[in-house]
């Protein structure tokens with residue numbers, strides 16, 4: 001049984017969606033912020049960075065980093081109803097594996113980090129006066145990063161082509177956080193399609209609803 005430390009509409013949503021899609025046994029523990037915006041001190045003993053998602057594994061050990069969780073869980077639980085050769089993750093020896101890892105890490109390092117700069121600009125400088133410029137640059141970076149992704153996605157509809165994999169779930173979560181989702185969809189119809197296909201899956205739709213995601 002996995003325990004997922006989560007917060008509605010945070011980075012835990014993709015991990016929750018993947019656990020649900022895989023049919024894994026898991027429990028959600030929502031870590032809500034204190035009135036002053038900090039995370040409960042007790043949670044720092046579980047994850048010293050105070051971040052969700054944090055995953056407790058069956059052996060009671062703790063795993064952090066959302067992309068690592070996506071890769072690990074998809075490898076453990078290939079979904080039987082998807083492309084038989086791919087499941088939710090191409091095998092280590094598959095020719096699709098490098099592309100899968102590339103975009104998983106791209107979303108984790110380029111897009112997710114730009115989102116954090118956009119939503120929490122003050123955390124990214126010792127000078128509060130820098131916040132507006134940090135936010136503006138994050139929005140600019142994200143637009144470039146989605147342009148690069150849209151070109152590589154091409155006809156898709158998923159990142160690996162016809163079969164959805166864990167990286168599409170991760171990408172869809174991040175797409176929902178874009179500064180102007182309608183504008184992003186108008187600019188890149190292929191990203192809109194990927195998002196809608198992921199969000200329409202019945203199991204994922206329930207997780208999105210619990211997380212109050214669009």
Ligand SMILES: N[C@@H](CCC(=O)N[C@@H](CS)C(=O)NCC(=O)O)C(=O)O
Nearest residue numbers: 010011039050051052053065066067
């Ligand atoms: N690199 C981490 C980033 C996780 C992260 O920044 N999570 C945010 C929520 S989306 C968080 O919990 N931040 C702590 C806070 O806002 O207090 C990952 O991919 O798991």
